[in-house]
Amino acid sequence: MIKTDALIIGAGPTGLFTAHQLKLIGLNCEIVDNLDKIGGQCIELYPDKPIYDIPAIPECTGEELTNNLLEQLKPFNIKFHLGERVDELKKDNEKWKVKTSKGTEFETPNVIIAGGVGSFEPRKFSPKECEQFENKTILYSIKDKKIFDGKTVSIFGGGDSALDWALELSKISKVNLIHRRDEFRAAQATVDKVKELSNAGKINLITNYQLKTVIGNGKLEEIEIENDNKETKKIKTDFALGFFGLIMQLGPIANWGLNLNKKTVEVDTEKFETNQKGIYAVGDICNYPGKLRLILSGFHEGALAARACFKLARPNEKYRFEFTTSSKTIKNRLGVKSD
């Protein structure tokens, strides 16, 4: 059981800056994120796209913004729990007990949800029949490639994950690579390599087709694919792998008794607290009259939520507002010399 003054859910820009604000005012915190890397939507959706509306930064990419925020957090030792989704949140006396998908447990008076538009999950095949084979012979990620040795593997998708795995598995398996159009969004060098292997007969490349259904009794036997003209093909296969990118799901947050408005959480604009005491929501996931879905709004919301956390984490102390330019205490925390 990890005890902390505040637990932040979400390692996107808002979560990172909120951590900074908590540490500045002398509170400790830890961060959990379902993704296996830091940066949230900035890293997952637009690492290379320039952002033009961060105050005092005329232009930066999602990746640069994330790196700058991490740089700003350097004076502090913050523990990240990546690749873990917060599944349970329960009130226990005045504290919140939190449990992640990997079983990590926290006890904290403050939980700050900086979860963007929810947690990223792989997009799955749409035919319902696929569910019975899920996690067995229909997969959306690969943990151990040995299971494909000598088998027929049908890979769907046109991005880097699909093509990289097609190349990798073509060494040990019979690979069908199926994509809904002729163009691929993977790196050009990868696309060239796939086409080369396709010409050499080492990868069976099928474009303009999508999965229609799967056939199998107990275990996956065949896939049926279809093109835009409704022409179909049946292919025998041992495995079907889907790499269609990630989608955002609100996930377990929906079960925590919070006031929801579509996919957002209602908060006040003083503490950014939800209807549950000690649970805050900041950034894209929160909603209040006039809410703007900008990164800069998330920074402001996180700064105020951090101050609200102080009261519950240090009930016997009084929070005193200080500037970073003049406060000796803050400079000590930052590890910089004071004048």
Place this chain on the structure above:
Amino acid sequence: MAKITYIENNGTSHTVDVAEGLTVMEGAVQNNIPGIDADCGGGMACATCHVYVKDEWFDKINKKSEGEDDMIDQAYEPKKSSRLSCQIQVSPEIDGLEVHLPEKQI
């Protein structure tokens, strides 16, 4: 101003006036039309404002943006007629446009 008709997957149809300069996605969100999530807010960074545009309109609306097809790859049940509604500009020329919404966005 253009009249845009959004047809839900269950057949429910919504016709609204959308101001010139907005996108078809913004027209849906501002009029609370269900079925267009627009998680990323119009940044072409997700595929949750996905719509189908039938042939007769497909060539009349503005062409796909660079990278739009890459996002459509990640949409729910993409088809040849798929577009991201945040990339369809509203102008008087597309008055009467009909877009069909997929069964779901995520």
